[in-house]
Amino acid sequence: MTAIKEVVNRFGKKEALLLQVILAVQDADPQNHLSEEAVNEISREMNISRSRVYSTASFYSEISLKPRGIHIIRICTNAPCENANKASILAAIKQELGIKIGQTTADGFFSLESVNCLGACYMSPAIKIDDAVYGDLTPEAAVAIIRNLRKEYQDEQNA
Incomplete structure (x- = not known):
């Protein structure tokens, strides 16, 4: 989860940047998705509720919560x-x-x-x-x- 910490540090911890963080984390994932662990780690690193991270991720069709192809x-x-x-x-x-x-x-x-x-x-x-x-x-x-x-x-x- 070090990669997530690096992404958050690169973008910043402001809630307004949550979508950019989520997209960057997903792009770095070999299965093109946002895992449960990633949701939890983003929540911890950005000090944002897990439900806020999840609701943002589940709103956008570009973001997947299940593994996808290359x-x-x-x-x-x-x-x-x-x-x-x-x-x-x-x-x-x-x-x-x-x-x-x-x-x-x-x-x-x-x-x-x-x-x-x-x-x-x-x-x-x-x-x-x-x-x-x-x-x-x-x-x-x-x-x-x-x-x-x-x-x-x-x-x-x-x-």
């Missing part, structure tokens, strides 16, 4: 993406990964989540993988992005 795929469910054939993109991704929304692949590489809006209506249908937004997608393009990420990872492992 790469997080978020698919927009807002009207522009729905109208731009998001359903076919989602079907292709689910078939490629063999999982449903809210699940993680058996190898722990991808998690699939839905979000209300990615802020990318101008290029719908869109998905966000980690910090990158991909738009104007076809089912084939979405699958190609996923396969490319897997290939890059395998190439790194074999190097």
Whole structure:
């Protein structure tokens, strides 16, 4: 939990910085989530109630309280993406990964989540993988992005 202490020291102990601390702790976690232990440690380090840390963490869709994959795929469910054939993109991704929304692949590489809006209506249908937004997608393009990420990872492992 030393890493959490370092994050809190970097951001500061003001309650107004709680969200930034939570996001930084989650980003540092190999399973892209905020563990129960992390919630408790943030609470102690920032002298904020555990319930305040938990309620902040559970409010934001970018924050997960359960382990997730190395790469997080978020698919927009807002009207522009729905109208731009998001359903076919989602079907292709689910078939490629063999999982449903809210699940993680058996190898722990991808998690699939839905979000209300990615802020990318101008290029719908869109998905966000980690910090990158991909738009104007076809089912084939979405699958190609996923396969490319897997290939890059395998190439790194074999190097």
